[in-house]
Amino acid sequence: MLNMTTAKQALKKRFKAKPYSSDAPADYEVLIIGAGIAGISMACHLQQQSSQKSHRSLFDSKSVKQKKRLKLNSQRFLIVEKREDLGGTWDLFTYPGIRSDSDALTFGYNFRPWLDHKMLAKGADIKSYIADTAREFKVVEHIRYQHEVQQLSWSSDSQQWTAMIKNHATSEVLSLTANFVVGATGYYDYETGYRPHFKNEENFKGEIVHPQHWQETQYDDKKVVVIGSGATAMTLIPALVDESSKQCARHVTMLQRSPTYVASVPGDDNALDWLSGKFSPLSKAQAYTLLRTRNVMFQQGVYRVAIYAPKMMKALLNHKVRKELKGSGVDVAHFKPAYNPWEERLCAVPDSDLFQALHSKCAEVVTDSISQFTSTGIALASGKHLDADIIVTATGLKLQMLGGAALYVDGESIDVGARMTYKAVMLEGVPNMAIMFGYTNASWTLKIDLACQYVLRLLSYMNKEGYKTVCAQAETEHEKVKTQADTVLGALSAGYVSRAKDELPKQGDRYPWRVNNNYVTDRIMLKYRKIKDEWLQFNR
Known part of the structure; x- marks a missing residue:
């Protein structure tokens, strides 16, 4: 960092009377x-x-x-x-x-x-x-x-x-x-990201990594616990158990202190192609402008409904989550926050990838508080223990x-x-x-x-x-x-x-x-x- 003495001297020099002509470009x-x-x-x-x-x-x-x-x-x-x-x-x-x-x-x-x-x-x-x-x-x-x-x-x-x-x-x-x-x-x-200190974390024998400093972490065939419930955690869970990737974790647990609203969106949007296709009167530029306007209005509409009709939006989100989790054995309570939609950000997941990961049994969600780290994982306030080779602290930004x-x-x-x-x-x-x-x-x-x-x-x-x-x-x-x-x-x-x-x-x-x-x-x-x-x- 800049030396304070140097900074003070520079300031003094900078602001002394008539340091140089104000005409100097x-x-x-x-x-x-x-x-x-x-x-x-x-x-x-x-x-x-x-x-x-x-x-x-x-x-x-x-x-x-x-x-x-x-x-x-x-x-x-x-x-x-x-x-x-x-x-x-x-x-x-x-x-x-x-x-x-x-x-x-x-x-x-x-x-x-x-x-x-x-x-x-x-x-x-x-x-x-x-x-x-x-x-x-x-x-x-x-x-x-x-x-x-x-x-x-x-x-x-x-x-x-x-x-x-x-x-x-x-x-x-x-x-x-x-x-x-x-x-x-x-x-x-x-x-540096936001990284709270956890009790006895120095006892953990595995690797602790913050997503902001992910450096080719080797997680293949390992047990991973991701601490957090924001967009980063929601993204990591399906990616870590993706069998088509070069690495695939044996099991991943998303450990959250409280739930977050999640909504699935289509992974692809091919409307631009058919709207500007061979038999369409619209050029690609016109189709782009139309669809961009559509998406802006949709985003604004969802936000306004969440602000002015939170109960309706909450009921809709909960209904969709129940459908996504049907047959998985996962408790819908893991995705029912106490706050209203958009008091915190709403997480979007493409093609239900998070929910598909939970259906696969290679991933799970646990809502609990951390008691302390152990040599082999995390001890929870409920008395449960989560085994881990790697702990990912998706605890947010600074x-x-x-x-x-x-x-x-x-x-x-x-x-x-x-x-x-x-x-x-x-x-x-x-x-x-x-x-x-x-x-x-x-x-x-x-x-x-x-x-x-x-x-x-x-x-x-x-x-x-x-x-x-x-x-x-x-x-x-x-x-x-x-x-x-x-x-x-x-x-x-x-x-x-x-x-x-x-x-x-x-x-x-x-x-x-x-x-x-x-x-x-x-x-x-x-x-x-x-x-x-x-x-x-x-x-x-």
């Missing part, structure tokens, strides 16, 4: 942190804008002479990525069965349709899609790998950000400047903002978790910065696409009007927004969200500080409403 117009789904999307949007018009600085409100100098010295954008490759989540997670939990038609970028017939795409396919997109839009050459942003400092004097970056390949710490920063790091810590980078505005440390989010894109009181968040109740990418389009509109507006800075402020002459308990991820009460409520930006009590989690209203807000309002403060 930034190294980059836009600095994008992270080369995952969001970072690549933002870069592709910038590339498209650049190709549609001759290159023009996004911040060229200066004289003709200064404009020429800025164009010559300030590059358009840079992506810095801490890991050795792009892909973000889909580069990090490699455990068996890793897949999306959203359909491919809405998971793909709107500017580059993903026409895969698979409903829930495999992790490796998603990474390939991101990489292919980056190559097609020529953003690969703009990525600097193994570069970790450790500190971001805004100076009102120079109207620029200074990023202190560690090059992990050389151990060098360097700094660069940018006019605008886009945080596209996601919301969790890539280095949340983190901006990849762990420290944030300063004019020398003042900024606590992201104490600030509100404006349109779920900008941060209260922080100039020239956007932080990308996707949906938790639909495809992550749907919201990312909208957020990127909003950032482009914002930058274009600033360029047109000659503004150099923009800052969202939660108080005007007539109104003051009140901070709410809900975070930018909504009222989701999943464990990883609850644990990190102090780390995540908060919502406000009114538009546009309240998070809608509604694609239709967000689309109107981010794509069509006027940029300038009473909450945004612009300066030249």
Whole structure:
């Protein structure tokens, strides 16, 4: 990590009076942190804008002479990525069965349709899609790998950000400047997952592995216990007992403290092929737009029913689970949570693969609490013992903002978790910065696409009007927004969200500080409403 003495000296040097001419161009117009789904999307949007018009600085409100100098010295954008490759989540997670939990038609970028017939795409396919997109839009050459942003400092004097970056390949710490920063790091810590300590776990003679750090674990013909009941656990169970894979566990137990809602979805969606087939009047592009709209509306419909008619949704989910488990001998109580649907995320499984695994007798679900680890497995509070050669702790994520980078505005440390989010894109009181968040109740990418389009509109507006800075402020002459308990991820009460409520930006009590989690209203807000309002403060 960055040495604190070095950091303090850098800050002091950065913010001393008149450190350098405010006319000095930034190294980059836009600095994008992270080369995952969001970072690549933002870069592709910038590339498209650049190709549609001759290159023009996004911040060229200066004289003709200064404009020429800025164009010559300030590059358009840079992506810095801490890991050795792009892909973000889909580069990090490699455990068996890793897949999306959203359909491919809405998971793909709107500017580059993903026409895969698979409903829930495999992790490796998603990474390939991101990489292919980056190559097609020529953003690969703009990525600097193994570069970790450790500190971001805004100076009102120079109207620029200074990023202190560690090059992990050389151990060098360097700094660069940018006019605008886009945080596209996601919301969790890539280095460590959430990993509670279990009593006497050091006595266990087998292997303990967290899915976030799955490294070619050898599980063939072994007994495996997976601790957890979220999407990761639901994915692992059928994958570990898949006889067609290179490895197949002898037996797998999903040990959960409490149940989760699960719904089966079709593994394939071939509607695009027949809707754009030989005898169809629709082109493939038209069919894609129609089906993508269908899927968006379906996702939103399911979510709204779950929120406004939870009893009906709960009854429907329980009915479907009973049908799936019929004849398996598995108690349906293992899939009947006490909470309402969408108070935590709903897990989708393709072609009932989880339930098929439970029918095979190679897998089971146990709802109980852990008393302690033993040398051969796990002793439960009920007195039962689960034998294991491998224990997988699918216990969730550890949340983190901006990849762990420290944030300063004019020398003042900024606590992201104490600030509100404006349109779920900008941060209260922080100039020239956007932080990308996707949906938790639909495809992550749907919201990312909208957020990127909003950032482009914002930058274009600033360029047109000659503004150099923009800052969202939660108080005007007539109104003051009140901070709410809900975070930018909504009222989701999943464990990883609850644990990190102090780390995540908060919502406000009114538009546009309240998070809608509604694609239709967000689309109107981010794509069509006027940029300038009473909450945004612009300066030249």
